[in-house]
Amino acid sequence: MYGYGGKILVIDLTKGEVAEKPTDEELAKAFLGGVGFTTKLLFDYVDPQVDPLSPENVLIFGVGALVGTCVPTAARTEATAKSPITGLFGTSNSGRHFGLMLKLAGYDALVIKGASEKPVYLKIDSGGVEIRDAKGIWGLNTWEAIDAIRREVGGYEVACIGPAAENGVLYACIQNGKHDAWGRTGLGAVMGSKKLKAVAVRGDGEIEIADPEKLLEASLEARERILSHPAARFLKTYGILFASDLFYQEGSLPIKNFQGVEINWEKCLRDEILKYKTGDLACTNCPIACAKWIRVEEGEFAGLSTKSGEITSVLEWGAKCGLANLLAVAKAADMCHKLGMDWCSSAGAIAFAFELFQRGIISEKDTDGLKLEWGDEEAVYKMIEMIAYRRGLGDKLALGVKRAAEAIGKGSERYAMHIKGLEIGFRDPRGRWGVWCFGYLTNTRGGDSLRCRSPVELYKIYAPPEEFIKEGCGVSQRVIDRLDMPDEFKQQAFLEGGQYVSIPHMAVWSENLIALLNAVGMCIRPAPLGVIGPKMVSKLYNAVTGFNLSPQQMAEAGERIWNLQKAFNVLAGEKREDYRWPDRFYEEPLPAGPKAGRVLMREGVEAALTLYFECRGWDPSTSVPTKQKLQQLGLDYAYEKLKAAGKAVD
Numbered sequence: 001m002y003g004y005g006g007k008i009l010v011i012d013l014t015k016g017e018v019a020e021k022p023t024d025e026e027l028a029k030a031f032l033g034g035v036g037f038t039t040k041l042l043f044d045y046v047d048p049q050v051d052p053l054s055p056e057n058v059l060i061f062g063v064g065a066l067v068g069t070c071v072p073t074a075a076r077t078e079a080t081a082k083s084p085i086t087g088l089f090g091t092s093n094s095g096r097h098f099g100l101m102l103k104l105a106g107y108d109a110l111v112i113k114g115a116s117e118k119p120v121y122l123k124i125d126s127g128g129v130e131i132r133d134a135k136g137i138w139g140l141n142t143w144e145a146i147d148a149i150r151r152e153v154g155g156y157e158v159a160c161i162g163p164a165a166e167n168g169v170l171y172a173c174i175q176n177g178k179h180d181a182w183g184r185t186g187l188g189a190v191m192g193s194k195k196l197k198a199v200a201v202r203g204d205g206e207i208e209i210a211d212p213e214k215l216l217e218a219s220l221e222a223r224e225r226i227l228s229h230p231a232a233r234f235l236k237t238y239g240i241l242f243a244s245d246l247f248y249q250e251g252s253l254p255i256k257n258f259q260g261v262e263i264n265w266e267k268c269l270r271d272e273i274l275k276y277k278t279g280d281l282a283c284t285n286c287p288i289a290c291a292k293w294i295r296v297e298e299g300e301f302a303g304l305s306t307k308s309g310e311i312t313s314v315l316e317w318g319a320k321c322g323l324a325n326l327l328a329v330a331k332a333a334d335m336c337h338k339l340g341m342d343w344c345s346s347a348g349a350i351a352f353a354f355e356l357f358q359r360g361i362i363s364e365k366d367t368d369g370l371k372l373e374w375g376d377e378e379a380v381y382k383m384i385e386m387i388a389y390r391r392g393l394g395d396k397l398a399l400g401v402k403r404a405a406e407a408i409g410k411g412s413e414r415y416a417m418h419i420k421g422l423e424i425g426f427r428d429p430r431g432r433w434g435v436w437c438f439g440y441l442t443n444t445r446g447g448d449s450l451r452c453r454s455p456v457e458l459y460k461i462y463a464p465p466e467e468f469i470k471e472g473c474g475v476s477q478r479v480i481d482r483l484d485m486p487d488e489f490k491q492q493a494f495l496e497g498g499q500y501v502s503i504p505h506m507a508v509w510s511e512n513l514i515a516l517l518n519a520v521g522m523c524i525r526p527a528p529l530g531v532i533g534p535k536m537v538s539k540l541y542n543a544v545t546g547f548n549l550s551p552q553q554m555a556e557a558g559e560r561i562w563n564l565q566k567a568f569n570v571l572a573g574e575k576r577e578d579y580r581w582p583d584r585f586y587e588e589p590l591p592a593g594p595k596a597g598r599v600l601m602r603e604g605v606e607a608a609l610t611l612y613f614e615c616r617g618w619d620p621s622t623s624v625p626t627k628q629k630l631q632q633l634g635l636d637y638a639y640e641k642l643k644a645a646g647k648a649v650d
Contacts, residue, residue, distance in 0.1 A: 014114030033065030064521010090185035104203025162340025165192030171345030210546030252431030322374035348423030422446025468604030484533025516558035
């Protein structure tokens with residue numbers, strides 16, 4: 001089959017068995033690859049009611065359908081399991097070269113079942129699969145483990161876990177090499193529960209292309225579109241960190257656990273990275289190279305040499321935990337890489353503890369004598385280690401802020417900033433309400449920012465006062481006309497001659513589009529997201545595979561993926577009332593900054609949610625996908641499972 005590795009690899013760690021099955025053409029056409037494959041496979045393999053840390057949970061890696069070709073930015077791989085931090089659909093996306101190697105070894109997806117009795121790692125290459133003893137590397141941090149594995153097997157790409165996953169931290173991540181990760185939803189904890197330390201992979205096969213000339217033509221067009229986007233220039237220079245000062249100006253930084261007070265932010269602005277930048281890093285086939293390599297030659301952080309330029313680490317460790325030093329932020333991020341912990345949830349848990357200390361809910365008796373004072377770099381570093389090794393207060397924080405608050409009590413629940421159990425990422429919705437922040441509520445994986453974002457969002461154009469259904473668009477009609485979106489949907493999404501965007505409609509479009517891009521393995525940074533859509537993906541995908549899928553079928557694939565994830569969540573127990581921000585955002589006005597005095601309005605947010613569910617074809621009172629919608633997308637089997645569980649909506 002053109003464009004694909006051709007096989008799905010299934011490894012049962014309980015039985016020590018390895019099996020292969022051919023990649024089904026109908027699966028490819030309906031779900032494409034990447035998150036599409038992992039979504040369908042998880043739905044097929046896992047009962048949504050299982051304990052996420054039991055052997056019955058399954059960990060799946062799915063390679064984007066276009067990975068291994070010349071398509072620009074096509075380097076992404078999805079990892080998926082039932083999440084231990086939310087109990088819902090858990091998934092995360094990462095780039096670099098792991099997916100390329102897996103596909104060149106002949107595999108479009110890797111399914112890991114069961115659990116080993118002793119620590120093991122997987123060695124996968126074009127010659128076969130080995131389940132190897134990992135006794136000697138269990139307990140090592142991720143960097144040490146990667147080095148040890150490469151000494152044994154050579155230059156393989158390595159996905160591995162660190163001490164945090166081994167110790168059952170519920171938001172442990174899976175490292176993708178030393179400086180990247182499948183970060184959110186606790187997939188490292190799932191891997192640790194299986195006693196699987198690492199997956200080392202290398203392939204030397206080839207990907208056959210149906211029409212190389214058409215692919216080259218379409219790839220050059222996609223490249224030109226990406227590089228012509230206004231964000232491309234800033235990404236090339238600063239990485240995604242270029243947006244940090246914009247968030248600061250609009251008042252949406254998550255300052256001190258979303259308290260919204262003033263902070264000395266000047267040292268964390270984007271220009272700071274240029275003092276230490278020594279080069280650029282890119283994923284496979286990326287023309288932008290948004291990652292930056294920094295090196296510090298003198299001072300307190302002399303010798304620090306690491307990948308930087310990620311806005312997530314700066315806003316999480318900088319704004320949320322009060323660190324006003326870019327290098328301190330980089331050190332905290334590196335510690336999480338070595339220990340194998342998600343930045344957002346780790347910083348969220350530590351900021352939660354800092355606020356409890358600030359308010360006298362916990363004291364030095366609870367922290368082993370450690371003073372948790374905002375901006376204290378050493379306190380942050382020590383808390384990272386306490387969580388990873390489940391020491392003292394870190395033992396509770398390792399469960400995530402929702403469970404930690406339940407264990408601590410004393411009113412601490414109010415300061416646990418999460419949605420559906422997942423710590424909220426780096427934007428305060430009171431500072432700037434819009435499609436992006438609305439998407440935190442509707443995200444199938446919980447309170448996260450990376451599955452919904454308007455392709456025409458501009459940072460300095462705001463929603464009208466007290467308006468929660470629409471936000472300012474701020475782009476010209478020419479930009480709207482060029483947008484890779486069907487005209488009939490543009491009429492729903494763009495209001496009043498393009499002056500405003502309908503938040504619910506654009507959220508639906510964005511979620512489907514990001515699911516599509518994650519399925520084919522393309523990047524969702526601002527530049528690709530703003531210019532690549534179903535038409536462009538259809539050209540690329542058809543040239544690679546020889547299939548003849550229309551732009552409409554591409555859009556439907558994204559919608560199909562999202563609806564199947566939602567069906568999984570309903571079966572796992574998700575309810576409409578779970579779509580809510582913490583009370584702080586509704587009841588505590590921002591105390592300072594350009595949006596001082598702003599709060600969210602419950603009735604406005606609820607009205608937007610109701611319209612969103614209607615746009616989705618879901619029952620607005622329960623948020624459950626209707627029989628008509630599921631059957632329209634060919635998901636009859638999902639409807640039957642919902643019906644058997646007594647949760648279907650006809």
